[in-house]
Amino acid sequence: MYKYLLCWRYLRTRYIALASVVSVMLGVATLIVVNSVMAGFSEKMRDRLHGVLADVVVGSWDLNGFYDHEEVMARIKQVVGDQVEAMAPTMETVGFMEIKAGGQGTITRSVQVHGIRPLERAKTGDFAEFLVNDKLTDKGEYERIPPSFEVSQELKKLSSPAGSLLMEEAVDPAMKAILEEQMNEDVPDFGAIVGFALSTSHFEGSDHFMIKPGSRIRLTFAAAGSKITPAYDSYTTVGFFKSGMSEYDSTHVYIPLERMQYMRNLGDGKGHGAVNQIQIKAKPGADLDELAAKVQLTLDRMRPQYFRVQTWEHMQGSLLAAVAVEQSILNILLFFIIAVAGFGILAIFFMIVVEKTRDIGILKALGASTSGVRGIFLGYGLLLGIVGSGVGMIGGLLFVRYINVIEGGLSKLTGRKVFDDSIYYFSEIPTLVQPWTVVWIVGGALFIAVTASVWPAQRAAKLHPVRALRFE
């Protein structure tokens, strides 16, 4: 009984020991905050990556692709049809985009050109959720648009001088035909969806559109043939692709698959043509690795060494692994903070044992056992650990809970944006509290606190009663 009483009294009277607990507290709080924010980031990033990429992608080694995608898809359906929800053939290649930009003439950018059938592609991922135009809603987000490349008459009229004349009333019928012809020449029939970061520049907190809906862009990509020749083609921008992954938003351009096949001399422009990818969306709960392996095996039988089947995680493996490595290294480093706190406890406990030497002598004279005396200090260490990690845990969780409020306050205070949403594309700092992580952190801190008190406790326990009583 005396152990508990003394632990409790020491905790309440030795404020110096509470000082050592502050570092445990800060360590635990920091670990919880950092882990929650990193988990939040990686969760969000995975979400977005997965939103853009289909669950499983079948690619051909040859950029020019294959014509028999119907058959390939039929084979896939045959083997893993029960796990597949949707499939979409697409064509992807590198290219260049030219835009006319104000006074600067023509700007050329390298891009990743995706030929897709928008409705089919939308069924194999969150593609449709990332399509926006240039108008802000009340919530400060951009208006969503449907997955389509259609260039409406409205848009055509709005984006060419001839078109704007057509909108005027009382246009001569003869004039009207000429103007329409002119308008159709000005505004290409085929729509394109351009990456948001390709189209805008972020400046002083707002987005400036260099490419607007209706803007004409020219794409150059490789056409198939005995030699590679460039294919030029113009498109009318109908919307923007804004996934939040800067890598995609600054490179992707989506155009109609049939048009791309036609321009690359890989199709008749009417549906028959080559593709170099098949996007597969699996049913919820399907094991993607297993599914990919099965598809790979089947397709290898069909055409050996030609197809490459990858899951979305595999395709972004290095990025996801980098985040995981970062997080574990950070955890190791931060745990050193708690280890340092452990040495603080060790030092302060040694002091307390010295200070309490006579009391320890008394306890022994009154019949306290060696293990009992050891128990006092181990219990005291545990108690300090519980207080430190408990307060740290609560503090850390509160910080995570109100992290965006705190960020706002800090930004106001320093006059600088602490968390720049244009870098991360998140309107606020994402967080994810994983209960097991918290348990591990708190458990680790308790372990360190108890471990740090083992040595002083052992010293106290081993004190000789007579020498302890005589201690001055």
Place this chain on the structure above:
Amino acid sequence: MSIHLAAEGLFKSYHKGRTEVPVLRGVDLEVERGELVAVIGSSGSGKSTLMHLLGLLDGPDAGQVFLDGRRIDNVSERNRDALRNQTFGFIFQFYHLMPELSALENVMMPHLIRQSLFGYFKNRTRLRAEAAHLLKRVGLGHRLDHKPNELSGGELQRAAIARALCGGPDIVLADEPTGNLDAETGQSILELLRDLNRERGLTMMMVTHDPLIAAQADRIVRLVEGRIEEWSPALA
């Protein structure tokens, strides 16, 4: 009268660096039940060491200690702790109360050490009543919840005496109980010990410097250079 506590050929030496300093060189002693024995001697004569050996705070290099004719200096650590807790009560020159605990809690300490958490809460009322009763007996009924730093020297020693009696020991070992007090207070402490000795039939051994204090014991034992030199019936 029966022999309550006895020592036979006790040797004990301490090491100061490499030199061995002998403190006790063959002490034989018998204390009868209910006797109050004063141990006197100059500084360094081994008075305190003798008390420590008798109270099992330390072990002898040679020799034996007997309690009711049973050898106790070689018992297991567990039994030694139990004997210190239940059979012996200690009083020290510097009181040695724990500063974090109230007078009542200090007095209860032998019980707190003996009882488990569960046992304490089961018997809490009885144990607290016993400690409070002892504090009243030593004249500190009004100081139960005071911390040691709120008590005077005399009060501290009274509280320490109450602690030594808590849990009902048979033998009280007092190491200069009046050594840190003025003559008047020292006398009152001695009278308290004397009364308790008679009232409860306690066997008491008391180390002291003060011949006036020693003179009030049943018997005086003088230690000279680690040996018992003189037996003198004090009241003779």
